[in-house]
Amino acid sequence: MNEEKSFRGILVVDDDATNLRMLQEILSSQYKVYAAPSGERAMAFLGKRKPDLILLDVEMPGMNGYQVIRSLKENPETASIPVLFLTAQEGRDKEETALQLGAVDYILKPITAGVVLARVNLHMELEVYRKRLEMLVEQKTEQLRNTQDSILDILANVTGWRDSGTGGHITRTTAYSRLVVDCLMEKNHPNYRINPQYGEHIVKTSKLHDIGKVAISDSILLKPGRLSPEEFDEMKKHTTFGARMIDDAMADLGDVSPFLHVAREIVISHHEWWDGSGYPNALSGGKIPISGRVMAISDIYDSLTSERPYKDAMSHQEAMSILYKETGAHLDPLLIDLLHDTFPIFEEITVAQQ
Ligand SMILES: [Fe+2]
Structure with a gap:
């Protein structure tokens, strides 16, 4: 007896007791076999246990095989279990329907032990390879993500190290953006639907919001006092310089990366004002x-609560009163409203990071 195979489970679903017995006899030397005499009983079993493979009869009173496989494919917990249809019906249309519904194979009755075992063994092996491949893809994806x-941290540090004040700025603004995104995802307001992927992209690429500052001259970027209007015009270009780098x-890449699209959105639009008086566009x-x-919210809050050569750091309360004053002119009023209960947590980050 194959030790490894004996631990793998097969659910056999058939309303014919003789067929169920035959299949148990054929398969039990190599697998743990569970029998269900109806579609309903099979679904009840699958609610408690997940076999490695399912042999499924098509024609059954009550829930038939097609209905069973549809339910299985709709449930993420059972969608990947390989299903082999086992039926007396013949004809290409039935075979095609089964395969279209997600079955991996189709065995016609009357069955023989050799055919059943060969097909089941083949699909069990394929399943092992599929799971290995899935694991490998997950590992590689994780490596790529890391x-x-x-690389994002390195790029963010390039900006931070040039402008000594922005190292902590990037860490803090990323943390504020995380709070804002989490809040919006939780509130799920129709004006701010953020799916998990978009949210993650916002948080990660927020680190790059000032990447264009690498193209700003030291005399302006590192100027200890306030910038003249001409110098400020030059500084404003960090948004378009950054966007050009991402372009x-x-x-x-052939313009296919949603990640870079979000990075570009942030780089080019984080100094736009709600009333249209911002830059560059x-x-x-909306x-x-x-x-x-x-x-913009993360950036402004941090600018207000951080010390600069030309100004002291404001307290959370002072910063919030300015933030609320800017609402409608600089900042999105509804967004500020939704974040009412989240702003106090900003202060915890400010304190922890300083
Ligand atoms: Fe900026």
């Missing part, structure tokens, strides 16, 4: 991407 995160990367209201509006 590499992407590291180049997107051109190389004077966008207003024309400003949500990611840019999230970044």
